[in-house]
Amino acid sequence: MVLKSIEENDVEVLEKHNIIVTTLEKVWNWGRARSFWPLSYGCNCCPIELMAAGAGRFDIARYGYEVFRASPRQADLLIVAGPITLKMKPAVERVYAQMPEPKWVLAMGNCATSGGPFRDGYSVLPGADSLFKVDVFVPGCPPRPEALFHGLLELKKKVESS
Amino acid sequence: MEHFFLNIAHSLIVWLMGLGLSSKGADLVLLIVQWICIVAIVTINVIVLIWLERKVAGFMQQRLGPNRLGPAGMFQTIADAIKLLTKEDIIPSAADRIIFRTAPIFFIIIAVMLYVVLPMGDGMQIVDLNVGVFYFISVASLSTICLLMAGWGSNNKWSLLGAMRSVAQMISYEIPLAFSLLGVIMIAGSLSLSDIVAAQNNIWFIILQPVAFITFFIAATAELNRGPFDMPEAEQELTAGAYTEYTGMRWALFFLAEYTNLVAVSALASTMFLGGWHGPWLPSWIWIIIKTYLVMLIFMWMKWTFPRIRMDHLMSFSWKVLIPVTLANILVTGAGIQFLAGMGW
DSSP, X not given: OOOSSOOTTHHHHHHHTXXXXXXXHHHHHHHHHTOOOEEEEEOSHHHHHHHHHHSTTTOGGGGTOOOOOSSGGXXXXXXXXXXXXXXXXXXXXXHHHHXXXXXXXXXXXXXXXXXXXXXXXXXXXXXXXXXXXXXXXXXXXXXXXXHHHHHHHHHHHHHHHO | OTTHHHHHHHHHHHHXXXXXXXXXXXXXXXXXXXXXXXXXXXXXXXXXXXXXXXXXXXXXXXXXXXXXXXXXXXXXXXXXXXXXXTSOOOOOTTSOHHHHHHHHHHHHHHHHHGXXXXXXXXXOOSOOOTTXXXXXXXXXXXHHHHHHHHHHHHTOHHHHXXXXXXXXXXXXXXXXXXXXXXXXXXXXXXXXXXXXXXXXXXXXXXXXXXXXXXXXXXXXXXXXXXXXXXXGGOHHHHXXXXXXXXXXXXXXXXXXXXXXXXXXXXXXXXHHTSOTTOOSSSOHHHHHHHHHHHHHHHHHHHHHXXXXXXXXXXXXXXXXXXXXXXXXXXXXXXXXXXXXXXXXX
């Protein structure tokens, strides 16, 4: 079957003949959405849930998101799992700036989404979104690993459709 | 099946000569084809190996490992590779641009150079150097310079510290690595890898040289910068060691080269100690693949079982334990050879 030109409705015909037409963007997003390498930032209780997410019962590795990089240069996803204090603010900003594009931010827990119990505090930012664009908010105090996975899969959908 | 690849090479040469090429020209084309094959095998192998590493890690830690993408998560590495290819390429403004850029390229070139002397089956060796083992060790030790280039060129304190550590570690472990191979070389009476394989026709050298195999294995783990000796990129203390400033594909090249080195050293271990391509029933090139993968699985087993050891313990272990043991092994081997020769063997 030789097509002179490909139009919108021809794609279905092609797929019936096992010919898949795609764009480079789609392939890139396919890869990016399935390989978030996280860089974690946290204080105490959300990181415990992060550890549980990495361990046997929940196993973040099933989705391929287990490669926690220590260097921001190799990370794609900043998991903010804790309140950002004014003292910590320049460090987080710097780490975020050091990450190469394309990069995403996931706010995990109430402190990172809105400031949580420290919202009116004199030394705490009301949520990570006051610093940078946050892609997915995962509320909870702390959120369970399932909630984190749900957030990650929502982020996957978001990246794939971008 | 035994001469499958040899027949391909032979018919390629015949076809090229039929086209009017001289025999030297045909050999040159064959060399280029072999080189392309090595690069292709290395790249495809790394995709499988990273998947295997993650699955083995999952198995060791009672997890499942990647299982969402493709059969048993086989396509996970492909997604990672696509992502790494399309990442932003950052070169720090303070970095030494030339050294920073060339370090990963040299690292992968050196890793691929190792495959030239490895016998991959009966008569399947690209160049049969009469100093094959010597060539392998000397080329493998060149990768130290690349790590130092990466650390120095990044102009980052963690990178430099990681590079310094890797230089200290790799130079210290080079010595027991070479010494442990000396016992095998003394028995085989040759530095050529094909001669060493031929000498193992009746008995594998792991039986005659068990101490040498163990010391070789430990020293090789340190040479490969793998756990429990992955001090150069100890992420808890040095961020990512010499690779801290590298992004995307440049970092992936380092990773590719590390796994390429792993395959090469495992193939060397199976050639020197496990009888190379010798084995019953199956074709020789399948045997070397089986043995290489077994050795690699043991490397992975070690990596995910032991915690990382301290830097000073690492150095003293090399100089105070491994080197005396390997020297004693050489002495015992020499005395044994003389004794058995005197007995009339």
